[in-house]
Amino acid sequence: MRQKIARVAREQGQLLAGAAIGLAAPFLLLLMLISVPASLAGGLGILLFVTVAWLTRRLADLQRRRATTVLGGPVTSPYSPLPTGILARTRALLGDPATWRDLTWLPCQFAMGVICVTLGLGLWLAAVQCMFAPLLRVLLPARTTFDPVVLEITGRSGPLTWLLVPVGVGLVLLAYRLPRHLVTGQARLASALLGPTSTARLTARVDRLTATRAAAVDASAVELRRVERDLHDGAQVRLVAATMNLGIAEDVIDADPASAKALMAEAKAGVGVALTELRDLVRGIHPPVLADRGLAGAVQALALTSGIPIELDLRLDRRLAAPVESAAYFVIAESLANAIRHSGAHRIQVAVAVAGDGDALRITVHDDGRGGADPSRGTGLRGIQRRLSAFDGTLSITSPPDGPTVLDMELPCAS
Incomplete structure (x- = not known):
């Protein structure tokens, strides 16, 4: 029971947080509209536009983090890095589709946040009134300035107030289960409007693949140079030395068989070392x-x-x-x-x-x-x-x- 109560409180808190984020939308949109004529009158609105865009992005980032937690998958930021300088930054913001998607999200979040929190809290209030309608009828037998809604609906009829009790039980179940879907709906709205578009994702993927392929090519070039260096400084030197020893042994084998035998043994040892180095080199390329x-x-x-x-x-x-x-x-x-x-x-x-x-x-x-x-x-x-x-x-x-x-x-x- 304690876990269920904690879950209800957590979900209601998420709905309240969504509504609080949405309530900032009218003010930000109003400031954005004011920045247009203000920009024409001396350019003062440019700074206001950049400030509102920055605030909107921070608000959108907050909603992305909330959506990531709810959906269990990342809702990544689609923003491109902004240049320095107020004019350059303004041009970048105006040309970034993410700026306009943020502005589209603001009124949607405002409407959805208010509706969701109204449903989340209103269902519990309605459930409580329906379940306790007979008690309210007894406690308030006559009309008051602020009558409960259930008494207004039933006209203080005893049988009707008792009929509302099972309705209240149903509303409790609905009030318990619906908020999680409302929270998920807000998260999906954020994912759809605040996440990168398919074009942006494709562009980022192409850029990432281009960079990784360039890194792979560079790594392959480094690896080829390493193989060339190891062959040149290792096995090649030993094979050349073995060839020279065999040539000298061939020249002196008749006059000095013992020296020729020693040279051939040295060449054999050098070839053995070269083979070991070649095996190690091959193992490093493909074991x-x-x-x-x-x-x-x-x-x-x-x-x-x-x-x-x-x-x-x-x-x-x-x-x-x-x-x-x-x-x-x-x-x-x-x-x-x-x-x-x-x-x-x-x-x-x-x-x-x-x-x-x-x-x-x-x-x-x-x-x-x-x-x-x-x-x-x-x-x-x-x-x-x-x-x-x-x-x-x-x-x-x-x-x-x-x-x-x-x-x-x-x-x-x-x-």
């Missing part, structure tokens, strides 16, 4: 275990080579596309390396699963280390972000100062 055993087997191999215990929860019912498996493997490997090197963790948990309808791969890496992970302070997390962004993936970091650190990653993997 053979990933191609042979899939993502689950590759992650298990990573766990076996770790210096600290790693708990695995792998729920993969199929092989994924090779680029997705490769990206997932390397973000897991980088996450584990970061945790081992920087967090001081004693235990790491890795969960990998195909989420939803099989169109997303969800990866969670949890360590019990010291926390405080920040992408701005190191290249490891930024590298993970770049690798994920190339696939339109996401990274969410939770890392309070005393730990633990949780990395939640998601990769599209629809086949």
Whole structure:
């Protein structure tokens, strides 16, 4: 019962808050109308327009946060960054469709807020009057200056007042259930008018993909330079040295077989080292275990080579596309390396699963280390972000100062 009473109070508070936000609409709209002629008379209205637009945006941001809480999903802000300077800012506000959508939302919120709070409180008042109509008839047998509505309706008829009791019970049920739908309706109104339009979302997505593809291209160029450098400074040098040793051994094998044998042994050792370096280089590009055993087997191999215990929860019912498996493997490997090197963790948990309808791969890496992970302070997390962004993936970091650190990653993997 206490929870139900708290829920009723919370919902009525939300309706009152919505009405309070809506009551600001007439004043803001009036000031906006005043700013037009004031701008023509000496330009004083420009400052008023910018101020009203700023206040409207703050009010809309408040409603977006309330809508996000109610709907359980983000109602993002569609505003573009404003330039400096009063005239430039005014032009930007006038040209931003979000400004006019905010002004459209104001009267809608005013009307809806007033109607919703009237319904929310009025139903309870009507329910109480109907349920206690017989008692009110006894307490007020004669007309008074302010008669209850139920007595006006029934004309103080005894049978009619008793008939209103079950009506009051029905109104109690309606008053208990309706407010949550009214609150949701206000949230959906905010989502429809205050959220970004489909065009704005598409534009933002194109911009984000353009930036991430450019970052992916830059990362690929860096990776190619690293491979070239490792080949040039490592395996290539050793193979050239082995070739020279074999050439010298060929020249001296008749005159000095012992020296030739030593040179061939040195060449053999150099070739062995070069092969090891080439294997390590190939493993860094695309690990053979990933191609042979899939993502689950590759992650298990990573766990076996770790210096600290790693708990695995792998729920993969199929092989994924090779680029997705490769990206997932390397973000897991980088996450584990970061945790081992920087967090001081004693235990790491890795969960990998195909989420939803099989169109997303969800990866969670949890360590019990010291926390405080920040992408701005190191290249490891930024590298993970770049690798994920190339696939339109996401990274969410939770890392309070005393730990633990949780990395939640998601990769599209629809086949």
